[in-house]
Amino acid sequence: MLVIVLSVSLIGLPLIVSSYRSYQKSAEALQEIQSLKMVAELANKISKERAPANNVMSSSSKDAQRHYEALRKYRAEVDGQIQSTIQMLEKTGQHDIAQGLRQNFLPALMKGRKVVDGYIAIPYAQREMRQMDDAIVAMFHAWDPCYEALQDIVRNAKSKDDALSNYYILILLLADLRDQAGRSASNIMAAVTFNERIPDENLGRSMQTQRQTQYLWQLVGVIQPDYAKNDQFKQLYQQVKDQFLNQGLPIVSSLMEDSLKGRPFSKSGPELTRAMVGKYTTVVDLQNYILETSISMAYAKQQDAQKEFIYAILMVLVSLLTVLLTMIYAKKWVFGPLILAREQLFNLAHAENKARTSEKKAKADASIFDAISRLQARLQQREAFEFQLKHIAHSDSLTGVANRFALDEYIKLLEKQPSQLKKTCLMLIDIDNFKQVNDSLGHIAGDLVIQSVAESLKSCMRASDLLVRYGGDEFLVLIEDIGLDTALRIAEKIRRTVLASELFQSEEFGQVSVSISAGVAVGAASWMALLARADEALFRAKAKGKNSVSN
Numbered sequence: 001m002l003v004i005v006l007s008v009s010l011i012g013l014p015l016i017v018s019s020y021r022s023y024q025k026s027a028e029a030l031q032e033i034q035s036l037k038m039v040a041e042l043a044n045k046i047s048k049e050r051a052p053a054n055n056v057m058s059s060s061s062k063d064a065q066r067h068y069e070a071l072r073k074y075r076a077e078v079d080g081q082i083q084s085t086i087q088m089l090e091k092t093g094q095h096d097i098a099q100g101l102r103q104n105f106l107p108a109l110m111k112g113r114k115v116v117d118g119y120i121a122i123p124y125a126q127r128e129m130r131q132m133d134d135a136i137v138a139m140f141h142a143w144d145p146c147y148e149a150l151q152d153i154v155r156n157a158k159s160k161d162d163a164l165s166n167y168y169i170l171i172l173l174l175a176d177l178r179d180q181a182g183r184s185a186s187n188i189m190a191a192v193t194f195n196e197r198i199p200d201e202n203l204g205r206s207m208q209t210q211r212q213t214q215y216l217w218q219l220v221g222v223i224q225p226d227y228a229k230n231d232q233f234k235q236l237y238q239q240v241k242d243q244f245l246n247q248g249l250p251i252v253s254s255l256m257e258d259s260l261k262g263r264p265f266s267k268s269g270p271e272l273t274r275a276m277v278g279k280y281t282t283v284v285d286l287q288n289y290i291l292e293t294s295i296s297m298a299y300a301k302q303q304d305a306q307k308e309f310i311y312a313i314l315m316v317l318v319s320l321l322t323v324l325l326t327m328i329y330a331k332k333w334v335f336g337p338l339i340l341a342r343e344q345l346f347n348l349a350h351a352e353n354k355a356r357t358s359e360k361k362a363k364a365d366a367s368i369f370d371a372i373s374r375l376q377a378r379l380q381q382r383e384a385f386e387f388q389l390k391h392i393a394h395s396d397s398l399t400g401v402a403n404r405f406a407l408d409e410y411i412k413l414l415e416k417q418p419s420q421l422k423k424t425c426l427m428l429i430d431i432d433n434f435k436q437v438n439d440s441l442g443h444i445a446g447d448l449v450i451q452s453v454a455e456s457l458k459s460c461m462r463a464s465d466l467l468v469r470y471g472g473d474e475f476l477v478l479i480e481d482i483g484l485d486t487a488l489r490i491a492e493k494i495r496r497t498v499l500a501s502e503l504f505q506s507e508e509f510g511q512v513s514v515s516i517s518a519g520v521a522v523g524a525a526s527w528m529a530l531l532a533r534a535d536e537a538l539f540r541a542k543a544k545g546k547n548s549v550s551n
Contacts, residue, residue: 019312023305029164030298031092032157036168037291038085039097039153040175043146044284045078046109047179050139050186051277053116057132058193058269061124068120075113082106097152105145112142133190133202140186143179150175167294169223174287177216181244181283184209184252185276191259193269198259204464206256210249214413217245220286228293236286248279396469398447399454407468407476411527420480421530422523425487427477428534429457429494432515432546434473440512449473449514452503460494484522484551491518491549499547515547522551 052071059067082101089098115138119131154168187206191198198206217240224233255272258265267275394406402410414420431453438446450473457467457475466478477494479487495516498504504514519538524530541550 013316015312016309016316019305019309023302023309025158026298026302026305028158030295030302032153033164033167033291033294033298035089035092035094035097036150036153036157036171037295038081038088039146039150040171040287040291042078042081042085043143043150043175044178044287045081046139046143046146047182048280049074049078050136050182051273053139054136054186054189054273055270056120057116057135058189058273063270064120082109094153094156097149097156100145100149100152105142105149108145109142112138112140115139127194129190129194129196132193133199136186136189140183147175147179164294164298166223166225166228167290167297170220170290171287171294173216173220173223174283174290177213177220177240178280178283178287180209180212180216181248181280182276184213184249185272188252188255188259189269189272192255192265192267192272195265197262198256201463203256203259204462206252207464210252211413213249214245215409217241232289233286236282236289239282240286243282244279248276251275399451399469401454401458401475402466402468404468404470407466407470410466410478415527418525421526423481424530425477425479425482425484425520425522426530426534427479427487427491427494427521428470428519428531428538429453429475429477430517430538430542431473432517433513437509437512437514441508445508448503452501453498453516456497456501457494460490460497482522484520487520487522488549488551491520494518495547495549513547517541517544517546518549520549520551 049071052067052074055067056064056071086098086101089095089101112135116135119127119135122131150172154172157168184206187202187209188198191202221237224237229237251267251272255265255267394403394409395401396403414424431449434446434449437449450469453475454467454469457477461467461477462479464480468476468478470476479490482490495518498514498516501514503509517538519534519536519541521530521533521537524533537550541548544550
């Protein structure tokens with residue numbers, strides 16, 4: 001009887017342990033997603049703090065005090081959010097992330113606020129556009145460590161499964177989208193406030209953030225599973241496109257065009273802030289929906305796991321009670337008389353056989369649950385691997401420049417604006433004598449050549465230009481809004497820079513002449529036509545005897 005009770009207990013114990021672990025894992029997942037929500041909300045507040053700060057810095061003297069009061073109140077709200085976020089992280093055992101906020105984020109925020117306050121303290125007559133832009137950039141830097149903390153939570157999360165992993169990624173993307181959206185306008189705020197020409201650097205940064213917001217918006221739509229794209233998600237997702245991408249970004253683009261054409265700006269600094277603030281809320285609304293949905297899902301999983309744990313305990317207890325009652329009844333009314341009658345002949349043998357049978361069954365059960373545990377571990381490894389695959393960078397591992405996948409994404413955006421293709425320059429660049437380098441100096445030297453050429457190309461390009469490693473020894477350069485003469489001068493500059501590279505002047509490369517040939521094409525009806533023109537130009541450059549540029 002005792003052996004049977006122990007056997008039932010051993011059978012039920014792994015079930016209880018497994019259900020408890022599932023419950024514990026679901027509770028950890030809920031804690032992690034709640035921590036992620038608080039840090040994401042903090043990141044949004046830091047992004048949003050730029051709006052009242054920009055209002056103070058761009059307002060007239062009569063409105064400055066009113067705007068500064070609004071900034072002071074908002075800062076107090078942000079400070080409260082910071083403290084509650086750190087306390088929750090400490091409470092949930094995420095001490096490293098809380099410490100990171102104290103050591104990295106808080107000093108960066110205080111520094112950014114100090115620069116803003118320093119600018120506000122400057123008399124109006126002595127203020128300069130560059131000073132205001134420096135203050136805006138300082139607040140950009142304050143957001144970066146907060147986003148790193150958000151990434152750390154996702155990276156260190158131990159309890160995310162397939163269903164929740166998409167939400168972790170979406171929360172990261174939407175936090176980045178919200179900040180990039182704000183930066184698109186903040187990058188030109190100083191020039192608009194002072195009614196001066198927007199510097200090229202700021203134009204490049206603003207264009208880059210605009211492209212990044214469009215790319216992130218599309219990525220959100222791709223990652224969200226089809227089954228989760230309900231009417232509410234579709235409505236919020238479309239609002240981001242309608243109000244921010246289609247209405248907000250054109251405001252920034254219009255002001256950039258005013259600057260490029262030497263026209264007075266159509267809006268002042270405060271007007272730009274007021275026009276854009278409402279557009280950003282669509283991104284925050286979408287992120288809040290994702291956060292609430294993920295928390296609801298995590299909470300539901302925790303409740304289900306808790307019920308399963310309770311049911312497992314009850315089932316084992318009921319089973320034990322049933323076995324006990326059955327055995328008591330059987331012993332008294334069935335086996336009792338037989339045991340008493342034949343005790344001397346069979347009792348010892350029956351007890352030994354019974355013990356051996358119970359031991360074998362216990363071992364078999366332990367082996368089965370062992371296999372289940374190993375399978376669960378493998379599934380968890382696969383989940384982690386799938387999550388890592390979603391974060392593969394769009395860059396070439398050898399040179400750090402964009403790869404073909406990133407180029408394909410860029411082409412999709414470019415082909416949606418056919419008029420932009422007519423003002424786009426494409427350079428196809430091929431390394432001369434690269435096969436000779438590999439054959440005579442080896443593949444390691446070949447890799448050094450490719451890296452050196454990539455660095456030379458980057459040194460000759462603007463931040464807004466796109467550099468792609470197109471093939472083994474081929475690079476592709478895309479430059480928007482440029483004429484053929486200027487493009488040829490840039491290509492010639494690239495050719496000279498590569499030729500003068502310190503690597504190629506060393507004794508090791510004395511026996512091999514390394515240079516580049518470039519084919520330049522500007523404007524075409526389609527991407528394939530532009531690529532064909534650049535390819536023909538490269539062929540002509542090669543025909544000249546290499547180390548040359550042709551169009």
